[in-house]
Structures are given as C-alpha cells and as structure tokens.
Amino acid sequence: MLNPEVLVQLHHIVGDQGLRTDVLSLQTYGRDWTKIYEPAPSAIALPKSTEQVQAIIQLANQAGFKIVPSGGRTGLSGGAVAAQGEVVVSLERMRHILDFNVQDRSLTCEAGVITAQIQQFAAEQNLFYPVDFAAAGSSQIGGNIATNAGGIKVIRYGLTRQQVLGLEVVTGQGELLKLNHGLVKNATGYDLRHLFIGSEGTLGIITQASLQLIRAPDNLTVLVLGVPAFAALMQVLLRFQANLDLTAFEFFSAEALHYVVQDQGLAKPFATPAPYYALLEFENDSAGREQAALQAFQDGLAQNIVLDGVMSQSQTQAKALWRLRELISETISVYTPYKNDLSVRVSQVAEFLQAVDQLVAERYAAFEVIWYGHIGDGNLHLNILKPATMEKADFFEHCAAVNEQVFALTQSLKGSISAEHGVGLLKRDYLAYSRSPEEIAYMRAMKALFDPNQVLNPGKLLS
Amino acid sequence: MLNPEVLVQLHHIVGDQGLRTDVLSLQTYGRDWTKIYEPAPSAIALPKSTEQVQAIIQLANQAGFKIVPSGGRTGLSGGAVAAQGEVVVSLERMRHILDFNVQDRSLTCEAGVITAQIQQFAAEQNLFYPVDFAAAGSSQIGGNIATNAGGIKVIRYGLTRQQVLGLEVVTGQGELLKLNHGLVKNATGYDLRHLFIGSEGTLGIITQASLQLIRAPDNLTVLVLGVPAFAALMQVLLRFQANLDLTAFEFFSAEALHYVVQDQGLAKPFATPAPYYALLEFENDSAGREQAALQAFQDGLAQNIVLDGVMSQSQTQAKALWRLRELISETISVYTPYKNDLSVRVSQVAEFLQAVDQLVAERYAAFEVIWYGHIGDGNLHLNILKPATMEKADFFEHCAAVNEQVFALTQSLKGSISAEHGVGLLKRDYLAYSRSPEEIAYMRAMKALFDPNQVLNPGKLLS
Incomplete structure (x- = not known):
C-alpha cells in the first residue's frame, strides 16, 4: 500500500477533488472492460493539468510508487488494469x-x-x-x-x-x-x-x-450482402474496391446475425439465408458511384459470390444496417465471450479464416464460435461463447490452451496476435508470436530510456 | 583511408562488381544534390542482397570504418555526402x-x-x-x-x-x-x-x-489561379477545400513564373498579371465536382481573392499547367539558389510568408527571392538567387547569416526548419530551432541504441 506521506503529497498536487481512495472508486478505476483481473489500486489521482500530471510522475519517481494511466478504460487487454497497489492517474478531468x-x-x-x-x-x-x-x-x-x-x-x-x-x-x-x-x-x-x-x-x-x-463524407450508403463462403468475401471486396473508395468493409457470420436478430429484435437484412455477411459503405456522392456499386452487386450475383443483398436508401436505413454489425459485441457480451483480435494481410484472410475455423471446430467442438470483424483491413474478431453450464475459470483455461495454436497459426502467416486491442496484460506473454526477440529487446531498451524507474504501467506490454 | 585488409574483406563480401575505388566513382557516389560539400569517400560498396548489407555493417563494426548509406543521392541537405573517408554503401544494385x-x-x-x-x-x-x-x-x-x-x-x-x-x-x-x-x-x-x-x-x-x-485517381484536373496577396492564397485554399478533396495545392510567385516562361519557353497561364499563383488539382470524376470547382472560382473572383484563372480541359493541358510549377526548381538551379525548406501550420502560412518576405527584403536587398511550395500543407521553399557577379562562397556565407533569423522566425511560430529535405549535414547545427533539448537527447540515446559504434552516417542529423 501507499505510504501515507505520499498520499499527503499527492493530495497537495491534485487537491480534494483530485484524489480518491474510497472502495467504489478503487474498484471502478482499477479495471477496464477486460474484466478478468481483480482491481487493487492504492489511490486514484485525477489531475486537472499537464503540470499536475508531471508533478505526479516526478513524485512517483522519488517515492517509488507505480502509476497506471487511465482513460475511458474500455480496453480489452487489461492495459488499464491496476491490480498491484498502483496509483491510477485518470485523465477524465482533463477534458477540454x-x-x-x-x-x-x-x-x-x-x-x-x-x-x-x-x-x-x-x-x-x-x-x-x-x-x-x-x-x-x-x-x-x-x-x-x-x-x-x-x-x-x-x-x-x-x-x-x-x-x-x-x-x-x-x-x-x-x-x-x-x-x-x-x-x-x-x-x-x-x-x-x-x-x-x-x-x-x-x-x-x-x-x-x-x-x-x-x-465530412457525403451521403454514406451501406450495402449488406449475403456471401456463400470465406473466399467469396474477399472476391467481393476486390470487385467493389476496383471502382469505389470503400469507407468500410465489415463481415459477420450467420451466427453473429442470429444473436443480434434474436436478442436485439432487429430485422434480418433479407430473407435469403447466407453463412456470411459483408457490410460495405461508400460515399454515394454522384450517380456514377451508385451505378458502380449496383454494377458490382450484379456482377457478384452473376459470379455466385453474392447470394442476396440490400442497399440503404436513406441515412435511417444506413444506420439500421450498421446496427446489425455494431451490436454484435454488446449482444454476445452476456454470453461471456473469449475474445481474440487477430490480423493478417488481406490476401491471407480467406486462408486464415478457414484454418482457424477448422482448428476451433476441432478444439472447441462443444463451444459456439462467433466471427466478425474489419475484414477489409485484415482484422478478425474471433469470439468463443461460454456454455451456460461451464464454470468461467474452466472456460478461460480451456480457451487459453487453444490460444497458443491460434497464435502459432497467426505467426505462420506473419500476422498480428493483437490487431487493435493492444497487448496490456492479456497478450503480454504471447508478444513473441508477433515480434522478434531483437524487436522485443529494443522495446525494452526504449522503455528503459523513457521510464528508467519503471514507474508507468509496470508489467503491461513487457514483463 | 581504408585499411587495405578491410578492402579485401569488403571485396570478399560484394565481389568484383560490388566494389569501386576509382576516382570517378568516388566523386559520383560521394555527393548528393546539395553540392556544397567536397566528396571524399574511401570506397563504394554495392551489395546485391540484404545479407551483403548485413555483412558490410558487421564488418564496419569490427574494423571501425564508417558507412554512408546511399540511394539516388537527390537529397538537398547533404545526408548522402561522404566527405570523411567513409565507405558509401549504394543500394542501386538492389532494384527488384x-x-x-x-x-x-x-x-x-x-x-x-x-x-x-x-x-x-x-x-x-x-x-x-x-x-x-x-x-x-x-x-x-x-x-x-x-x-x-x-x-x-x-x-x-x-x-x-x-x-x-x-x-x-x-x-x-x-x-x-x-x-x-x-x-x-x-x-x-x-x-x-x-x-x-x-x-x-x-x-x-x-x-x-x-x-x-x-x-488510381480519375481525370485529374488542374486549375491555375492568379492571386493578389499571400492572405488571399489561403482564403482560396479554404474556399476550394470546402467542397473538394484537393490532390494538390501549390503556389509560386510571379518571379518564379517569370523564370520558367523566360528560360523554358512556356506560355503564361493567362494574360492578367498577378503577384502570386496557385495551382490546384482535383479528381474531376463527376459533373458535381467540376461544378463545385467552377463555383469556387466564381466566388473567388467575386470576393477579389482570385484575379484570373484557367482550368485544364484535357490531360495534356493538365500536364502543361503542372510544368509551370514543376520546372521552377530545375530552372533556377543555374542561378545557384540558396534553398530553404520551411513549414508552419497552414493557418500560419500567410503571416509567416509576410514576415519572411520582409526580413529577406531587408537583409537580402540586393538578391532576388523566388518563392514556391506546397502551400496546402504549410511547406514553403524559399530560394535566394546568387547575383551573377558574386562569389559563391561570399554568397553562401551571407545567406547563412540571414538563415538564423529566418529560423528564429520559424521557431517563433513552432514551425519546421526542414519540412521535407531532412537535416543531414546542412541543417544539423540548426536542429534546436525545431526540436527541444530533451527531444535531441532522446534522439542521441536512440542513435546509441541502434548504432552504438556510430558506424552509420556519422555526423549527419546529430553532431
């Protein structure tokens, strides 16, 4: 725990409104959306200025306490978790x-x-x-x-x-x-x-x-397409990209759609069933663009890489279609998903999806797998849902074991084991699947340069 | 000079075709477009593979010689100059x-x-x-x-x-x-x-x-506009940007135009004289875009921020208009220009141009000043021409003295003393005008991390 003298010095820097040690605050500010770590910070400091941030860090270097920098704490890799008696430095009062x-x-x-x-x-x-x-x-x-x-x-x-x-x-x-x-x-x-x-x-x-x-983009228009196979998804991307600057190219599986339709009461985009769905968005700012999109859609149907589709005719419809994709994460969160956030080069996505799907089918036979992601940039979110009857600890342990195989597969394609969720605590021990020993050594050297006393976010990213 | 044994080892790495020590090669590979430094490399190594590059650098660390990495040597800050007996490592044979x-x-x-x-x-x-x-x-x-x-x-x-x-x-x-x-x-x-x-x-x-x-952009279309003042240039930018994604926004002064018209035999874009010219380019991929450009032009005329203008009606015309801007650098190079490559935030450009212009008028009263640059991103090229009767050394000395004032002005607006030309040898001693002592200390520490024996490009960027 924090030396009481240090607490007085912290109070001196940030004032009454800037320091919290009550249990609720420690619980709230000590965790992020990762949820699997038990929060245990010593105190929460809420500076109002850069000068106060500087004073806190200088004090930490003198007094020897550790700091966890804290934003909105929406991270999914434990980067903002304070579980070791650290002082959380929340930036929430610096919001101008x-x-x-x-x-x-x-x-x-x-x-x-x-x-x-x-x-x-x-x-x-x-x-x-x-x-x-x-x-x-x-x-x-x-x-x-x-x-x-x-x-x-x-x-x-x-x-x-x-x-x-x-x-x-x-x-x-x-x-x-x-x-x-x-x-x-x-x-x-x-x-x-x-x-x-x-x-x-x-x-x-x-x-x-x-x-x-x-x-600001003009008249963003959304298409949702039903697609028969992984490989077809990538052909659809290629076909649409040839004539349009897509502003988004997302995908989700029939299982993902099932949950948002069932739990959120959303309408299906169209009746034709499909194993995968692509959501495309583009700036529909001239008749030529809409024509290009429709032509690509027709070509897709003719080539059997598209099964059916719908295009938004208004901003309201565009928003409604986006909800099919945007609500997936929130919807499945009640099923305690084990999340993976992987990326490979776009050209490798089809191969990667197939290989991971097979691996998961073998190793998670009893579990439900929900795929979605930002496939246009090679980023896939793999979510394994916890069976209702299984203990959380057992479930995570089982998932972690399969993880290593998923990561090895990712590594074999020179992909990333954390496309956008960061490393934090959750991926720290797997960093070597995406970075070489030389790179990790340089990262450690950088850390030693900028934070020689290891004051900031200790144990995150690097062990 | 290089130890003869080291030369044998270098030869062993790169072979007959990969090593040159003849006078012409030393002269050619020892300099870049900066021209004010006398080349004096020891040898030129031309590796064919990454492995050979690695072997050369490892040898340099063992044997103690220095390396100047060498690309097309078109730099304007002496970054590729080898004037101290270094081994130039040219990548020109690695061109696949x-x-x-x-x-x-x-x-x-x-x-x-x-x-x-x-x-x-x-x-x-x-x-x-x-x-x-x-x-x-x-x-x-x-x-x-x-x-x-x-x-x-x-x-x-x-x-x-x-x-x-x-x-x-x-x-x-x-x-x-x-x-x-x-x-x-x-x-x-x-x-x-x-x-x-x-x-x-x-x-x-x-x-x-x-x-x-x-x-690939579609139907790139170019406008050249005559503009009455610095401030108006920036208003023109703002007006056109409101409705178009410009792919370029360049500017040049009447003096710059004078030289390309006189020395290159190009036609003026239009008869109306103007002190400054803006060159804009956009993707003219729908009738709406062309309409937006013409409307902005009309608005500019009505507001007296545009004096006259011309818009390309074909790719040939677009290329011809670009030549007015592109040939400036080459055209004035025969007048031995002293070049500055400065940037400030776009919103500061008008103020900065005015202040530098005044400074230059006071301090370079006898010299001709040619302005041009990528004004849409805040980057200005300030060129001072050497009077025909003045000695080169005198001229550069005089320019360097004024430099410090130009740099101080740049610093006061938190600008960059090298927007895109790099630091190399030429700007090295001025680095502190754009980077803080703390930043420079961290840069030195990075250098020590990646190149502890100071083998690569010694004396460049950092002293």
Whole structure:
C-alpha cells in the first residue's frame, strides 16, 4: 500500500477533488472492460493539468510508487488494469477542447476528451473525425492514441496514428515533450510522436493532442450482402474496391446475425439465408458511384459470390444496417465471450479464416464460435461463447490452451496476435508470436530510456 | 583511408562488381544534390542482397570504418555526402520488385528501386503510388523512406510514411529487423518501423519495403489561379477545400513564373498579371465536382481573392499547367539558389510568408527571392538567387547569416526548419530551432541504441 506521506503529497498536487481512495472508486478505476483481473489500486489521482500530471510522475519517481494511466478504460487487454497497489492517474478531468483552427482543420484538446465528443465537435464544424468503434462513447482520445485505436473506418481513413498532428507527453521520468506542434511536414529527425502512439502508457502519459479533421463524407450508403463462403468475401471486396473508395468493409457470420436478430429484435437484412455477411459503405456522392456499386452487386450475383443483398436508401436505413454489425459485441457480451483480435494481410484472410475455423471446430467442438470483424483491413474478431453450464475459470483455461495454436497459426502467416486491442496484460506473454526477440529487446531498451524507474504501467506490454 | 585488409574483406563480401575505388566513382557516389560539400569517400560498396548489407555493417563494426548509406543521392541537405573517408554503401544494385499482391494492393521491393519505377509499376496494375516530387526519376524508395519524402500530393495522400506497410532494416549494429510484415493493423507494442522512417540512414539501412498502393485517381484536373496577396492564397485554399478533396495545392510567385516562361519557353497561364499563383488539382470524376470547382472560382473572383484563372480541359493541358510549377526548381538551379525548406501550420502560412518576405527584403536587398511550395500543407521553399557577379562562397556565407533569423522566425511560430529535405549535414547545427533539448537527447540515446559504434552516417542529423 501507499505510504501515507505520499498520499499527503499527492493530495497537495491534485487537491480534494483530485484524489480518491474510497472502495467504489478503487474498484471502478482499477479495471477496464477486460474484466478478468481483480482491481487493487492504492489511490486514484485525477489531475486537472499537464503540470499536475508531471508533478505526479516526478513524485512517483522519488517515492517509488507505480502509476497506471487511465482513460475511458474500455480496453480489452487489461492495459488499464491496476491490480498491484498502483496509483491510477485518470485523465477524465482533463477534458477540454482547447483550440480549433478552420484553416488547419485541426483541433487541440486535452487527453481526457471522449472520442464521441471529438466526432461531435468535428460534425458541428462540418468536418469529420474518422476514427470510430464500439467504445467511442466512453473511450478517451488519450487512450485512443496510446493504443492507436482502429475500428470500422480504417480501410478508408487509417488508424488513430494518421490523425495525430501533435502530442504533448510527460515521459516516465517526468519530462514534458511537445512533439511536432501540429505540423503536416517536419523532417527534423526521429519522429518520437510515433513511438508514443500505441505505447499503451508505458513510455509516457499523453496529456494533449492535436488532431487532423477531414472533409465530412457525403451521403454514406451501406450495402449488406449475403456471401456463400470465406473466399467469396474477399472476391467481393476486390470487385467493389476496383471502382469505389470503400469507407468500410465489415463481415459477420450467420451466427453473429442470429444473436443480434434474436436478442436485439432487429430485422434480418433479407430473407435469403447466407453463412456470411459483408457490410460495405461508400460515399454515394454522384450517380456514377451508385451505378458502380449496383454494377458490382450484379456482377457478384452473376459470379455466385453474392447470394442476396440490400442497399440503404436513406441515412435511417444506413444506420439500421450498421446496427446489425455494431451490436454484435454488446449482444454476445452476456454470453461471456473469449475474445481474440487477430490480423493478417488481406490476401491471407480467406486462408486464415478457414484454418482457424477448422482448428476451433476441432478444439472447441462443444463451444459456439462467433466471427466478425474489419475484414477489409485484415482484422478478425474471433469470439468463443461460454456454455451456460461451464464454470468461467474452466472456460478461460480451456480457451487459453487453444490460444497458443491460434497464435502459432497467426505467426505462420506473419500476422498480428493483437490487431487493435493492444497487448496490456492479456497478450503480454504471447508478444513473441508477433515480434522478434531483437524487436522485443529494443522495446525494452526504449522503455528503459523513457521510464528508467519503471514507474508507468509496470508489467503491461513487457514483463 | 581504408585499411587495405578491410578492402579485401569488403571485396570478399560484394565481389568484383560490388566494389569501386576509382576516382570517378568516388566523386559520383560521394555527393548528393546539395553540392556544397567536397566528396571524399574511401570506397563504394554495392551489395546485391540484404545479407551483403548485413555483412558490410558487421564488418564496419569490427574494423571501425564508417558507412554512408546511399540511394539516388537527390537529397538537398547533404545526408548522402561522404566527405570523411567513409565507405558509401549504394543500394542501386538492389532494384527488384519482389512481390505484388492485388488483394492487398501492396508491393514489396528492394530499397534501390527508383521512385518513378514504383509509380509506373502501380499504373500498370491500374493502381497508384501517390508520393511524387521533382526527383522521382532518380531517387530510390529506400532514400524516400529514410527521409520520409513528401512532395506535391501530401495534402491528399500524406507523406511516404503513410504508404509504408512493412520494412526490412539492418541496424547499425548489424541486426536484421523485419518490421510489421505488411499488416494494416498490428497493435503489438512500439512501432519501430516509424522510428526508421525519416531517420536519414543514421539508425539502420533499409533493404526492403512493402508499400501500400491505392486506387488510381480519375481525370485529374488542374486549375491555375492568379492571386493578389499571400492572405488571399489561403482564403482560396479554404474556399476550394470546402467542397473538394484537393490532390494538390501549390503556389509560386510571379518571379518564379517569370523564370520558367523566360528560360523554358512556356506560355503564361493567362494574360492578367498577378503577384502570386496557385495551382490546384482535383479528381474531376463527376459533373458535381467540376461544378463545385467552377463555383469556387466564381466566388473567388467575386470576393477579389482570385484575379484570373484557367482550368485544364484535357490531360495534356493538365500536364502543361503542372510544368509551370514543376520546372521552377530545375530552372533556377543555374542561378545557384540558396534553398530553404520551411513549414508552419497552414493557418500560419500567410503571416509567416509576410514576415519572411520582409526580413529577406531587408537583409537580402540586393538578391532576388523566388518563392514556391506546397502551400496546402504549410511547406514553403524559399530560394535566394546568387547575383551573377558574386562569389559563391561570399554568397553562401551571407545567406547563412540571414538563415538564423529566418529560423528564429520559424521557431517563433513552432514551425519546421526542414519540412521535407531532412537535416543531414546542412541543417544539423540548426536542429534546436525545431526540436527541444530533451527531444535531441532522446534522439542521441536512440542513435546509441541502434548504432552504438556510430558506424552509420556519422555526423549527419546529430553532431
């Protein structure tokens, strides 16, 4: 536990409103959406400024306590879990949008701003913040950057990395770095900004960010297609991409659809049954585009790579179709899914899906498997549902055993064992499936440089 | 000079065709387009494989010689200059495109492939490699990545960084790293790939890269507009961007136009004189887009932010208009320009241009100043022409003195003293105008990690 003197010093930095040690707060701030770790932080600090963040980190270096940086805690790999008496440093009181510039189309904000607020703010300026995913309503931009959040529009707009024009970071040794100052072009040496993006709070705490906003897309139109096989899914992607800049290309299995239809009372997109579904989105901003989409659809039917389909005729319909995909994660969460977040190159997806499906069918014969994901960028979410009668611990143990085989398969295709969920605690011991010993050694050396006393997020990402 | 025994060992690695020590080769491979440094390498090694690159770097670590990695040597900051008896390692014999995958829309190639070849290869697949700039015909992809090359399409497609899906690198201590394996999504720890991008050959030698290709743009259409003032240029940008995704927004001054018209025999875009010109490009892929461009033009005329203009009606006309901008650098090169490559945020460009212009008018009263650049991303090229009667040395000395004031002004706006030309030798001693002491200290620590014996590109970027 924390030395009481240290608590007094922390209180001195953040004040009454900035320090919590009550049981409910410790429980709440000590966990993220991963849920399998028991929270046990010593205290929760809620700084109001970069200076306070800096003072806390400097104090941690002097006093020897550990820090878990905390955003919206929507992570799925335990990156924000505090289970070892750490001080959680929550950025939630640093939630101001500080600046917007219409000529730069850029926004500068504190790290605690909620992702959806940034999307909303951009929309109010007739602009667009393109990073979007299920947790956008509660995740914070600092966490998005620290995990290089991806989501459903990556195929068109890239990951969070692509939007970050500038970063303010306090390193593990308490220095303040202001990186890149919102510039588009800056060829003055190593771009440290990109080292902090995706570093999961292990090198520094992000306190501010400048983000690039872009032109708002026009008349986004959604198609949902029934597809007969994995391989056909990829042919559909290729066919549509030839003439359209897709803004999304998602997929889900008939089983996934079954759950959202049954549990959420949604209508099926069409009556024809299909083992897999693709959800495509594009900017329908000219007659030519709609024509190209319809032609690709007709071609798909003719080639038997599409079984049936529907295209949204209004924004309301587009939203309704999106719900078929977006509600999957929430819907199946009550069935205690064991989640895997894998990626391979797009060209390997069909082969990979088939191989994993076979492996899972053999090893999880008794379990239900739900597939969905951002297939247009090679990212697959594999969810194994816990049988109602099985103990949680038994279930997870069983899943973990199969995991290694799934990861070995991923490795054989040079894929990623964590496409967008990060490493945190959950994937830490599997890191070598996606990174070489030399890379991991360099990562350790970086950690030692920026956080020599191992103050920040100890045990996360690297053991 | 190189120990003769070491030369024998080098010869053993690269063979007869891979080693040159003749005077012409030493002169040729020892310099880049910067021209102000006297080349003096010891030898030129031309490896044929990653294994040979690795063997050379390992030998350098053992034998103690220094290496200058060498691409197309089109750099303008002396990054590829070998003036201290180094061994130049040229990648020009590693020029194979190794793989193309139509589903991934990605290409894997050796680092010595010429940029224009990649553009050409992409075009043959009906795809597009969007990084383009004056030196595309001789620069190599390895050098592009090592300097994070920018150019004329950054406003729409980003810098080289954005296209790099994977990298193979040999570090300064001779390890082989294979980074990211061509994946779109990979959240497994620190992304070392981004550290090597823009590191100017000081951390490792890039031997292979996987690049993302994209949909080829459709019917690119060019407008050249006459504009009455700096401030109006930025208003024009804002007006056009509101309804169009511009693929380029360039500018040049009347003086720049004067030179290309006079020396290259090009026609003026229109008779109306203007102090500044904007060149805009967009995908004219529907009647609505052309209408939006014409409406913005009309609005510009009505608001007096546009004086006159012309829009290409064919690809031939589009190319002809581009030549007005593209030939500036080559045209003025005979007047021995002193080049500056500066960037600020787009919103600061008007203020910055005005301030630099005033400074230059005061301090370079006798000199002619040529402005042009990629103004849509905040990047300005400031060129001071040498008076015919002045000695080169006197001229450069005078320019360097004014430099510091230009850089101080850049710093005051948190801009970059090298937007896309890199640091190399030329900007090395000015790095602190754009990077903080803490950042520079971390950069030195990175250098020590990846290249502990300071074998790679010594004296470049960091002193």
